Amino acid sequence: MLFPAGTVALVTGGVKGIGRAVSVDLAHEGAEVIATYRQDEEAAKETVRLIESAGGRVTVVKADASDEESVRELFRWIRQTYGRLDVLVSNAGIVRDRHLITMRTETLREVLDVNLTGTFLSCREAVRLMEHHRSGSIVTISSAAGVYGGQPGQTNYAASKGGIIAFSRTLATEVGRRGIRVNVVAPGFVETDMTHGISPARREHYRSKIGLGRLAQPEEVAYLVSFLASSRGSYITGSVYDVHGGGFVVGDLP
Incomplete structure (x- = not known):
């Protein structure tokens, strides 16, 4: 196993x-x-079932990543319950695609609040907890859209994900001497609920542009995250890892 007993x-x-x-x-x-x-209560229950049926340990907690008090309450509970945090994976995110000329300011703010401010809030509280033990690993989930630019209609999403990269690289320089590592994983197209709504024509277009000829499975992203979070990645920090199968499409939609 990658993580010793007691890892939170x-x-x-x-x-x-x-x-x-x-x-x-x-x-x-x-x-x-x-x-x-x-x-999504049902998704939470299914996650518990999947992990516990395989002999793992998990607690699901309802919390809003974009709400400062909700995040603070979550970390108060973690401090009281576990007294430590070894790994943070800042993954919460949303998509609200709309072309810029018709995008409302509220739509921009909603995406930035969840994706970027949410990352800031979780990382800030995690660092406050991790620094007491002089150790910890943070992995933030960005997107290939944050590295290369997104599809038309994703100015808000690409900006939020690009911001996560700049934020994480800078944070790595702040906290390295406190024993805390920070890295970024930037997936391309992954088979999730977020991509299931894409039309068949667009899916085929995207697939044809990917070097491996297929979309990623979520597990293929997760394996990298676990490695970076573990001691096997002990000399890796401030790095960004693309997981896009050898290609990423910008524009040129069918």
């Missing part, structure tokens, strides 16, 4: 899609997982 890992947005895959793999590798969710 928090995954925000950890009950669906990439977040669920990360929660499942961290638990499989020996961590005691805390997975947060905002609304």
